[in-house]
Amino acid sequence: MNIRQYKLVKRIGGGRFGEIFCCIETETNLKYAIKLEPRKAKHQQLLLEAKIYEELQCEEQFIQSGIPKMISYGEEGDFNFIIFDLLGYSLDNLFNQCNKKFSLKTVLVIADQMLLILEFIHSRGFLHLNLKPSDIMIGCLENAHKIYLIDFGLALKYIEVQQQNKFNEQQPSFEKLRRTSIFSSVDSHIGKVQGRRDDLESLGYIMIYFLRGSLPWQSTYNDKLNHEYDKMVYLKSSMTIVTLCNDLPEEFQKYFTQIKKINFNEKLGYRLLRQLLQGLFQKMDFKQDNIYDWNNIQNLQN
Numbered sequence: 001m002n003i004r005q006y007k008l009v010k011r012i013g014g015g016r017f018g019e020i021f022c023c024i025e026t027e028t029n030l031k032y033a034i035k036l037e038p039r040k041a042k043h044q045q046l047l048l049e050a051k052i053y054e055e056l057q058c059e060e061q062f063i064q065s066g067i068p069k070m071i072s073y074g075e076e077g078d079f080n081f082i083i084f085d086l087l088g089y090s091l092d093n094l095f096n097q098c099n100k101k102f103s104l105k106t107v108l109v110i111a112d113q114m115l116l117i118l119e120f121i122h123s124r125g126f127l128h129l130n131l132k133p134s135d136i137m138i139g140c141l142e143n144a145h146k147i148y149l150i151d152f153g154l155a156l157k158y159i160e161v162q163q164q165n166k167f168n169e170q171q172p173s174f175e176k177l178r179r180t181s182i183f184s185s186v187d188s189h190i191g192k193v194q195g196r197r198d199d200l201e202s203l204g205y206i207m208i209y210f211l212r213g214s215l216p217w218q219s220t221y222n223d224k225l226n227h228e229y230d231k232m233v234y235l236k237s238s239m240t241i242v243t244l245c246n247d248l249p250e251e252f253q254k255y256f257t258q259i260k261k262i263n264f265n266e267k268l269g270y271r272l273l274r275q276l277l278q279g280l281f282q283k284m285d286f287k288q289d290n291i292y293d294w295n296n297i298q299n300l301q302n
């Protein structure tokens, strides 16, 4: 595979680790996404991320898993690259376009698909450990109703996490990056070994964020500057589930109670969590029609 057969069209995103462009394969005219990481970057992780995609893609269930297909990866000149299926918008983007509120129906449909995706990656031994709305995407065209999870740059095999028996400040700064987000689990902030339940806790915070428009510990915290980080951690770790889920349907409180009850390495009842949220969906008499809040917006902005 030769990266030169792809032409960069436009930048579509970027984060702490790379720049993402839409590209066209010149022979077929098909569009893809390409993630580029400078090879001089201090903490190179793109090729590790590629290995995770490679391992996940070997699985039979991968096709329906809600993870974009990796077409190719490698090194070219000054960059490491991964080429993936091109997806649509991130939920971060869609959330902003919906005036920072999603309806209960939209949140429940997202959560149901995310639980399936997490069950899949956990069953293959991986933890995402960096869940946030910008890593959750919708597909393109006929897959526009499907939810996808991206960005395995900070993912780990939990078997490896278990071997790191205790967090230690000398660990690579990836460890620090994993616990800087407003969506990170409480245990990640206090340096406890992370497991599958930490991803589910982050998903719970994302649901609350979408429903309320913010999280109670967000206040003045700025994740780029790490400003007021200690205050954010204090507020998050001292908040009870009851206060966090105040005024929300009781299923959210039950969701967190269920997660907090289990040990970090215990197998989770994904089905139970899905049934809990599906029960709420039915109770509210919502329809399974693949219509999300953003489908009501006339001109979505890229």
Ligand SMILES: Nc1ncnc2c1ncn2[C@@H]1O[C@H](COP(=O)(O)OP(=O)(O)OP(=O)(O)O)[C@@H](O)[C@H]1O
Pocket: 012, 013, 014, 015, 016, 017, 018, 019, 020, 033, 035, 068, 084, 085, 086, 087, 088, 089, 090, 134, 135, 150, 151, 153
């Ligand atoms: N396959 C894709 N199709 C379309 N857009 C994509 C795709 N992959 C990534 N993006 C866009 O690029 C953004 C950043 O991607 P990604 O999270 O992989 O980068 P990162 O540098 O690892 O970011 P972070 O700092 O969040 O870890 C996403 O939020 C999304 O908007």
